[in-house]
Amino acid sequence: LVASFQHKILAGKRVLITAGPTFEAIDPVRGITNLSSGKMGYAIARAAREAGAEVTLVSGPTALPTPHGVRRIDVLSAQQMHDAVMAGVEGQHVFIGVAAVADWRVANASEQKLKKQEGGAPPQLEFVQNADILASVAATTSLSGWPYCVGFAAESENLVEYGAAKRERKGIPLLVGNIGHHTFGQDQNSIVLFDENGHTVLPRADKLTLARQLVSEIGKRLEQRSL
Numbered sequence: 001l002v003a004s005f006q007h008k009i010l011a012g013k014r015v016l017i018t019a020g021p022t023f024e025a026i027d028p029v030r031g032i033t034n035l036s037s038g039k040m041g042y043a044i045a046r047a048a049r050e051a052g053a054e055v056t057l058v059s060g061p062t063a064l065p066t067p068h069g070v071r072r073i074d075v076l077s078a079q080q081m082h083d084a085v086m087a088g089v090e091g092q093h094v095f096i097g098v099a100a101v102a103d104w105r106v107a108n109a110s111e112q113k114l115k116k117q118e119g120g121a122p123p124q125l126e127f128v129q130n131a132d133i134l135a136s137v138a139a140t141t142s143l144s145g146w147p148y149c150v151g152f153a154a155e156s157e158n159l160v161e162y163g164a165a166k167r168e169r170k171g172i173p174l175l176v177g178n179i180g181h182h183t184f185g186q187d188q189n190s191i192v193l194f195d196e197n198g199h200t201v202l203p204r205a206d207k208l209t210l211a212r213q214l215v216s217e218i219g220k221r222l223e224q225r226s227l
């Protein structure tokens with residue numbers, strides 16, 4: 001009974017989240033992806049929904065069930081993820097880019113399956129850089145003031161230094177850093193929040209616990225902004 005009267009920190013807010021890996025085709029049956037499981041993004045979607053938000057989850061390929069009450073849009077490639085996000089960004093209060101978006105796609109992807117040649121050379125793949133979804137959303141924010149943008153950074157070393165620099169470079173108010181090989185596919189993680197005041201460590205815990213802490217931090221920052 002008491003719980004139903006508790007203030008939900010994201011009540012009435014619309015939250016758009018990307019999660020999971022992307023898949024970049026080489027040919028109709030092959031592609032390049034990464035080790036993101038989607039668990040952290042899905043946990044954040046669930047936590048934001050619990051906090052009263054209307055949540056849209058743009059998801060790369062994962063094996064996870066859709067969190068209760070969350071609208072989910074499935075995509076494969078970074079380009080599809082970019083298009084789905086840009087089509088849905090208007091009217092959003094918060095954007096959280098959790099997806100491990102491929103930085104490059106195959107420029108010379110084949111329409112037909114590549115065939116092995118007896119004694120022949122392996123295929124030469126060429127790459128082209130994908131659009132930065134978070135940067136595209138942050139550019140819309142600089143016009144309207146919305147959505148409040150949260151980025152993620154999976155590093156393999158120098159997390160504190162790289163995280164702070166990445167937040168500045170991306171021009172976003174909040175960036176969540178973690179060590180990629182400590183989080184991909186794991187049920188637990190530890191994260192570092194970077195904002196204009198410096199960084200705060202959220203110690204190792206299961207991803208839903210961290211997701212709820214992050215949602216509460218985002219909610220507090222939205223309240224401060226509207227004062």
Ligand code: CTP
Binds near residue numbers: 018135
């Ligand atoms: N991101 C994105 N679109 C891309 C690449 C990254 O939206 N094409 C988002 C990720 O979802 C994440 C943030 O940008 O929220 C940071 O991603 P990351 O890979 O750490 O940063 P990059 O700028 O791509 O730098 P690098 O991979 O070289 O460290």
Ligand code: CA
Binds near residue numbers: 101102103
């Ligand atoms: Ca990247």
